[in-house]
Amino acid sequence: MTAAQEAVDLLIQAAGSWQFDDAFNGLRDREWMALRFLARANRFSRTPSALAQFVGTTRATASQTVKRLEDKGYLQRRNSDQDKRSVILDVTPRGEKLLLSDPITQLVDAIASLERGANNFRDSLRQILEQLDARRDRHHADFCRKCIFLSEAASSPASRRRPEYTCRFFRANVDASEIDLLCFNFERRESGAFPD
Ligand code: SF4
Incomplete structure (x- = not known):
């Protein structure tokens, strides 16, 4: 078995850090991924279409995720200053607070060490x-x-x-x-x- 194949096998198992079946602190894995991306993206990419690209889903599915996060008070939308037809998604202070318990932190710590x-x-x-x-x-x-x-x-x-x-x-x-x-x-x- 090549080192590359071994690396892929290990990587697939590490994916358990960001893919899981049950909700964690009230959010599904895709909702965590969306919140995490929107907290790390600049204002040009905090859009529903960039989010869909990052999560690897359709724009409609990404919009549903955004709606659920808005309903929970973790996100808010505003119109872009440059293009009033464009929407920018901002993580709220409540969302920032939730991200302190992001389950992917364990993976970040492991990489840091x-x-x-x-x-x-x-x-x-x-x-x-x-x-x-x-x-x-x-x-x-x-x-x-x-x-x-x-x-x-x-x-x-x-x-x-x-x-x-x-x-x-x-x-x-x-x-x-x-x-x-x-x-x-x-x-x-x-x-x-x-x-x-
Ligand atoms: S396109 Fe502009 S905003 Fe985006 S990464 Fe490049 S310099 Fe930054």
Whole structure:
């Protein structure tokens, strides 16, 4: 048996960290996945269609999940400032509080304690995803910090409130607090000007 096959067998068993039959703290696994994604996505990807893409479901099923999370007070929707027809989904303080008991935290802790370091594991996973994307003609969400469209905004002595970054894809300001969030419009740059 190859190491690659063994790795897949082990990965399938690790999936129990995010896939389960019964509800945990009142949410099904897909609802946890949705809440988790919306807490980690930037404002351009906190949409029902990006959520459907992340969870791997239809837009209609994602909308039902959003409705259930809204009914429980974990999510709220608002219209986008740039396009009033677009909806942005925000995790509420109640949702943030629930995420403190996210069942996937055990997996995060296990990865953080890897002897060879979490960075190596993350980089290997990113390489795997990029290969899968190329074969399936799809695109995964990744972190704004490493995106080819991110550029540092020129500092302006006239205004201290000027944003530190801009997105050349959306032609919008990006706050420093947003560059470590997920985006589905991400395009990887070859050399990273921004450190880990
Ligand atoms: S710079 Fe890239 S990752 Fe960041 S918001 Fe723009 S498209 Fe998304």
